[in-house]
Amino acid sequence: MIEINGVELELDLMDADVADSFQDAINELSIKAEKTDRLGDAIRQQCVIVNDFFDKVFGEGAADAVFQGKMNLKNSLAAFEKVINEIPNAQESIHELTSKYAKKTAKPMDHLPKTKPVTSKKFVLAK
Structure with missing residues (x-):
């Protein structure tokens, strides 16, 4: 959750769909700028x-x-910056989560039994 100008907005950059929308919107930013006098x-x-x-x-x-409805560049860019500043927070959260579980699952494989050689026998589902 992020609050901008008194409005609470849901920004879950850990959600793949939200992250895709976010990335697409970022990619479109530079495309739209036109020269004006x-x-x-x-x-x-x-x-x-x-x-x-x-x-x-x-x-x-x-x-x-x-x-x-206001077109104030200072306010717009400050709000945009607040959203963009959430990226490092999301990256840090992802790193914390993945490293937390990686420590629990990444163990030496020495304790596992030796595997049997692969045979040419095919698995057939019983009917």
């Missing part, structure tokens, strides 16, 4: 890109809830 248009464009990111990661309407 007006400062206001450039700010608006960046805010729209962040809004699209929020809607893709958290679901349609998330950007409206978080930014309330």
Whole structure:
């Protein structure tokens, strides 16, 4: 759970589908930027890109809830940064979980019985 501008958003980067949506949204960020001569248009464009990111990661309407229709680049980038800063937390959690279980399961194989040689006999399911 992450709170941005008083809005609580579910961000479970340990969930494969959420991680995929997150990665797809990140990959689309740089594709959308266009050159413009007006400062206001450039700010608006960046805010729209962040809004699209929020809607893709958290679901349609998330950007409206978080930014309330305002196109303020400072607020948009601060919110985006808060989400991006969750990546190291997720990576650390994954590392902790996997190393915790790896320690329990990674044991020397010396104690296992010797395996029998593979035969050419095929398994047939009884009918």
